[in-house]
Amino acid sequence: MTRRLLATQCTGAAWAVDADSVERIVRRSDWLEQPPLDVASSLALAPLPDALERVLVVQGASGAKALLSRGMLALIEVSASDVATVPSIVYGSSLGPVRSVVLEAMGFPVLIFDPDSLQARG
Amino acid sequence: MLSILPLILEGRSIALATDHVLEIIGGQPWVPLPKARKELPGVCAWRGRAIAVLDIAAMSAGLKPLSPGEVRARTVVATVDRVTFAVPVDAVHEVCSVDESRIVPSRLTEQAFARHELPIDDRTVAPLLDLAALVADFSHGAEP
Numbered sequence: 240m241t242r243r244l245l246a247t248q249c250t251g252a253a254w255a256v257d258a259d260s261v262e263r264i265v266r267r268s269d270w271l272e273q274p275p276l277d278v279a280s281s282l283a284l285a286p287l288p289d290a291l292e293r294v295l296v297v298q299g300a301s302g303a304k305a306l307l308s309r310g311m312l313a314l315i316e317v318s319a320s321d322v323a324t325v326p327s328i329v330y331g332s333s334l335g336p337v338r339s340v341v342l343e344a345m346g347f348p349v350l351i352f353d354p355d356s357l358q359a360r361g
Numbered sequence: 362m363l364s365i366l367p368l369i370l371e372g373r374s375i376a377l378a379t380d381h382v383l384e385i386i387g388g389q390p391w392v393p394l395p396k397a398r399k400e401l402p403g404v405c406a407w408r409g410r411a412i413a414v415l416d417i418a419a420m421s422a423g424l425k426p427l428s429p430g431e432v433r434a435r436t437v438v439a440t441v442d443r444v445t446f447a448v449p450v451d452a453v454h455e456v457c458s459v460d461e462s463r464i465v466p467s468r469l470t471e472q473a474f475a476r477h478e479l480p481i482d483d484r485t486v487a488p489l490l491d492l493a494a495l496v497a498d499f500s501h502g503a504e505p
Contacts, residue, residue: 252392282395323411325404328444328499329397337394342406348392 240319244341244351245295247308249284252348255341256306258314260297260354267292267307275305278352281336286310299354306354317344322351363461365489367454367481368437370417371424374454374487375472376479381439381492385453388432401499402427405447407438415439415446417490420473441492457481464489 246255267275275294279286286309295306321344325337336356341349364379391405391414399419404411418424427433433449440446464479467488474495475488 283393320409323404323406323409325394325411326413326444328496329394329401329404329413331398331499332501335394335396340392340394340404340411342392342404342411350392350394 241316242319242322244315244317244349246313246315246349247279248311248313249279249286249309252284252350253310253313253345254278254282254284254350254352255315256295256297256352256354260299262296262298262303264308264312265294265296267294270294270305272305275307277307277309279307279309282350282352284350297354301355304354306352315345315349317341317349362458363464363479365457365459365479365481366437367457367485367487368417368448368450368490369452369454370421370433370450373421373424374481374485375417375450375475376459376481376487376489377437377439377448377492378489379456381441382437383440383445384438386436386438388434388449389436389447390432391427391447391449393429398499399426400495403429405436407445407447412438412445412447415448415495417448417450417474422472439492442496444496446492454481 243258244255245258246253290310293308337350338353339351365376368375389405391403393403401413403414416427419426437448467478470478470488472488477489481487
């Protein structure tokens with residue numbers, strides 16, 4: 240069983256969302272709605288130099304979210320067994336923005352961003 | 362008798378009961394996680410899953426917490442209450458046995474991660490890492 244992720248490459252790591260949750264991809268300059276969440280910044284990842292900016296509209300359990308992608312976008316396919324759950328103790332009683340990771344399969348870590356954590360944090 | 366694995370971090374000794382130890386491996390790369398608590402700054406891969414990195418230095422006055430990309434020479438994989446941790450340290454020493462009557466409430470080695478201390482040789486008293494108490498604190502979002 241495989242899992243398809245839409246990943247944004249940053250320096251030394253990537254962040255990703257489930258590819259099937261992505262409704263559309265819009266050039267940043269064409270995006271006229273509310274400012275998107277800068278995911279790299281919120282995950283403390285450094286975007287690549289001269290990274291292209293796009294807005295990913297992602298459907299989560301709590302509705303659509305606009306996420307800013309700054310970097311090279313790639314559709315990646317990993318085995319479900321390569322996706323590791325972040326132990327719940329890391330975030331204790333709160334909901335963290337990363338609930339699962341790909342640690343080894345891609346040669347660089349991929350943090351799988353959970354758009355619904357935005358709702359949990361208000 | 363309690364069997365103890367002495368951990369070494371920046372020249373200081375910390376005692377860990379060997380009951381908790383699953384494996385001692387070399388330095389492991391780890392991935393920092395945003396918004397994680399400072400004592401559990403990220404995860405590393407172990408046997409096909411992600412386990413929490415427990416940074417003892419982040420709970421110790423005068424020690425330098427792990428920084429992203431920093432790898433310590435040894436990793437002790439330890440477990441308690443079905444939670445598994447990777448504990449990066451500089452070194453581990455030979456396992457020793459300590460009479461349980463010599464385990465006393467912390468006086469000389471007060472640390473947030475220990476409530477007791479014990480002699481691990483003729484010259485060294487070490488805090489006893491209390492993993493169960495840490496898990497209880499972390500699970501409730503409390504500071505250790």
